[in-house]
Amino acid sequence: PAEGFPGAPCTFRRLLLLLGLAGLLAGTAAGMWLLGQLKHMKEPQAGQGSPQEQDLGAIPACEDGEEEEPVVRGAPSTVSFRISTANSLLEAQVEAHPGWLLVCHGHWEPSLGTQLCQQLGYLSMTQQKGVNLRDVQVSAGQQFLQVRPRQEGRLQDRWQVRSSCQSGRVVALQCSECGLQAGAVRVVGGTDVAPGRWPWQVSVCQGSQHRCGGSVLAPEWILTAAHCVHRYPGLGLPAPAWRVFAGIVTHGSLQPQAGVPVREIIPHPLYSHSSLDYDIALMRLQVPLNFSGAIRAVCLPPSRRDLLQGTQCWVSGWGYTAPGQAQVAGTLKEALVPLIGTRRCNSSCVYRGELTARMICAGHLQGRVDACQGDSGGPLVCWDGSMWRLVGIVSWGQGCAEPNHPGVYTNVAQLLPWIHQVTQVSPA
Template sequence: MWIAQLPEESTRPLNPRPAVVPQPGRHRRPMTAPKTQKDKASKRKKVLLTVLAVVVLLGVLATAGYFIKQLIDSKYFFCKRSVKFIPLDKACDGKDDCTGGEDEITCVSSFKVNTTFPVRLMSGKSVLQVYSPGSGWRSVCSDNWTEKHTQTACKQLGYTYKPRSTSVPVNTLKVTMKTGPFTAVKPATTTTPIHQATIDRHVCRSGSVVSLSCSDCGQVGSQDRIVGGTDAFIEDWPWQVSLQQGGQHTCGGSLVSLRWVVTAAHCFTGSKKELTRWRVVSGKTYMASLGGSYVDRIVVNGDYDPSRNDYDIALMRLSSPIGVGVSRKPVCLPPKAFDLAADASMVVTGWGYLSEQGTVSPSLQKAHIPLIGQAKCSSPTVYGSAITQRMICAGFLEGKVDACQGDSGGPLVHFTSSRWHLVGVVSWGVGCARERRPGVYSKVEEMLNWINTVIEKNP
């Protein structure tokens, strides 16, 4: 008996495909539900919070770094070449403490003038005068005078902004100037320095002399702490600046050109002689330490006597000229022989102490005070022999209104002929607003020769 043999069940597919070799890293993507708007918003929120946290952290670090740098800068000078710090009082001490003498390069300098600056403006009429050793001072006649001569003369005086001149009849001059001596420019001398371009005259053929106005200085759009003063606006006193060291207001100052500031010599004593520490903040009514101008030259009068505060004047040169505007504008330097009467009205401005033992004012202050005659101020009951020819006094003998600490170097100004003139620089006094102890100011008129010479030698 035979038994039929059934074929075994085959597991081989009818249409075999090539075997798939598993490859590492390749996986089937899991099936997930699509993200909802809520999930996306949550993710964006996390990213924003992370970014915000990073920004805040960087801000904190930057602020901390700034204050740490300010603290270090207030105590030490960094020598870049030798990569080391030295105490700040060793900078500008006359000894090289850094490699290559870095610490003695950017320092306050001293300059003593022993020559006569050959060009000046005389009297309230701003009559142009020139000087030569043989002939002395002579008023310049209007004969042959041109606009080019005006530009040349103003450039010599340190001004180049809107120079202009007028003719003043000789018979209207003060008695001491009516009879000369006179001089006049020679033909074809428009670019020659004015004092070298003239020839002496007994009389002016034109019957008039040259009056010079070299800029729009001392003009404001409209029209005290200073102890007993009132609030002021920088637009009315646009020459007022704050001299700051390490971000701290130290002294006041006055713009006398687009690049030069007049202040007091005593502002640069002790460890305040290193230039890179200083900034000049202009155009601000409220005290601020941001946006100040860098300084590349500070020159102290070489005759300055700290023991007597005599010749207490200095000049600062800004690294670049300021932009003129309603809140930034130079004050006029006074002419020689300004002849201000005792009791003439003055204005002193600044951010100084509000009282003798007080603090610096956050906003600019002004005070109207009268000039005090030299005889009265140097009398035994006031300051006696402490007052020199380079000083003037202003204020009230009964006290109450006065400049104070922090006002040093700032302006004492007088308004005449539609302009404000820098008559004095805040210098010293006994206390603030004390009876029979008025403020003492450096007399700018006596320092004109020094100011003009320094500006000419440091163009």
């Protein structure tokens, strides 16, 4: 019978070859997808930024990368605010007026509390009230800031300086707690992380399989990278298939039932999988997290403060600890990385114009440590003297700890309006 089909062995071999090739391609695709969850690897391709950004000028040469302007630029303002840690009184600093002014409660509107908390880097306002001046120690010559009646427009333009407070009450404001660790947690002589050091770090899992990192913004809100949850053809999963594990530093034997299921996934509507622009997504949990010493929220960057290149920040996660490693770390890792100027990072010897305004660079141009010690969606946080701020989200890079290829992070400060819009308007 075989003689009647002289081409059968050849046909059979071809069939096996085709099946093997198909399996190899499928395995490679799955492997690349998994690798993408750790830190999206891509080859630099000049011109992937938006046309407007690419047309601003030629890609800077390496020697032209010494900038420099701030890596993260705050919005200009003639009025800045702070909340007293002693008594929660709202204080303001105004150009041409020395010292800090108290804010008079006259003409105060409830919406102002939310706006000011968000401007200061908090997700929400928790309490606001008027405090009698007789209950406050006021120094001689104390000046006040007051809302202009019936004044519309920008928040910074709605104020006037007064020598007295006719209402007899000043504003006390409390915002959502964030950016603080439980006690003085420090790690000496190693990169393994002690429990409670980064209490906002979470593991975003499919079942009990770690896929990405994320950051706690509020008991029910997690911030991560959009490419982590991007719906690949045939690989998209509904929100409940994702689970968030908070308050852990080792994966060990995670049980799926121990994680908190995700109720809703909201990627940025302008996210581009090709350029990784707007690489940010919010996850809303089905059940709010119970905050503790091991689980806390991180603060957002204030909208009116610059961050300069060289600022030392921390990246954390369960990503690869060495180039070429095929398995994520079992214990949470951390790395200290400096911010790199965008002009330098977009220069011809680094990423050749690929960075958009929604991206920042951090790491060492010599190589050393990189976001391979973190993982996609995880936090890049900077200490501002009083609290930890979420400055970036691990997004992409070329290779791992390679010279002239530092980690690229989503610029959180550029996307604050979207974060506040989603977390405020989503139904309860």
